[in-house]
Amino acid sequence: QEKVQQSPESLIVPEGAMSSLNCTFSNSASQSIWWYQQHPGKGPEALISIFSNGNKKEGRLTVYLNRASLHVSLHIRDSQPSDSAVYLCAFASSGSWQLIFGSGTQLTVMP
Amino acid sequence: DPKIIQKPKYLVAVTGSEKILICEQYLGHNAMYWYRQSAKKPLEFMFSYSYQKLMDNQTASSRFQPQSSKKNHLDLQITALKPDDSATYFCASSQQGDSYEQYFGPGTRLTVL
Numbered sequence: 001q002e003k004v005q006q007s008p009e010s011l012i013v014p015e016g017a018m019s020s021l022n023c024t025f026s027n028s029a030s031q032s033i034w035w036y037q038q039h040p041g042k043g044p045e046a047l048i049s050i051f052s053n054g055n056k057k058e059g060r061l062t063v064y065l066n067r068a069s070l071h072v073s074l075h076i077r078d079s080q081p082s083d084s085a086v087y088l089c090a091f092a093s094s095g096s097w098q099l100i101f102g103s104g105t106q107l108t109v110m111p
Numbered sequence: 112d113p114k115i116i117q118k119p120k121y122l123v124a125v126t127g128s129e130k131i132l133i134c135e136q137y138l139g140h141n142a143m144y145w146y147r148q149s150a151k152k153p154l155e156f157m158f159s160y161s162y163q164k165l166m167d168n169q170t171a172s173s174r175f176q177p178q179s180s181k182k183n184h185l186d187l188q189i190t191a192l193k194p195d196d197s198a199t200y201f202c203a204s205s206q207q208g209d210s211y212e213q214y215f216g217p218g219t220r221l222t223v224l
Binding site: 004031032034036041042043044045046049051088090092096097098099100101102103104 | 115142144146152153154155156159161166167169201203205210212213214215216217218
């Protein structure tokens with residue numbers, strides 16, 4: 001069964017710090033890897049995606065993908081209290097449109 | 112204006128009853144999905160539809176039946192409700208294909224007593 005493991009479960013950082021979140025997925029044939037942000041009582045919202053090995057930067061976000069080790073990480077530079085949310089890693093299974101999600105990392109940024 | 116509308120926002124039902132969760136999207140997408148998020152469990156894929164046709168069904172139970180009356184509608188009928196069905200149900204939509212961002216609605220929180 002395809003799975004996504006996220007770590008840590010929760011992360012507390014001071015305002016202005018770098019937040020680093022990790023994700024390991026079970027399927028090397030996955031087409032795309034996504035990071036979603038979910039605030040309490042809201043639906044998930046896509047932040048950034050990556051398809052190829054390497055890294056991708058968008059604003060304060062950088063994502064690194066290593067398909068050989070089935071690992072992807074998200075780094076949020078200059079973290080803000082408004083970044084406090086649950087971050088979900090997901091991959092789109094090859095040949096399917098379903099997204100397979102991890103359990104999430106609860107990020108808290110302290111002012 | 113909200114791009115994906117889910118109704119109702121909260122729903123309380125009794126065991127054994129039947130409910131319909133409504134979803135409409137105004138993003139012009141051809142693919143729509145249902146996901147479920149239970150307490151302490153990851154967000155879980157249930158169904159995908161494209162051009163009003165079922166593409167993928169990962170729900171073991173036939174008690175869950177999606178219904179698409181229009182291209183931008185995908186409702187979810189749940190029969191013979193059980194307490195274990197208590198969860199937040201999210202509708203999502205995207206352009207066709209596995210490389211496109213899926214946009215999620217605000218969810219319907221279902222509690223079965």
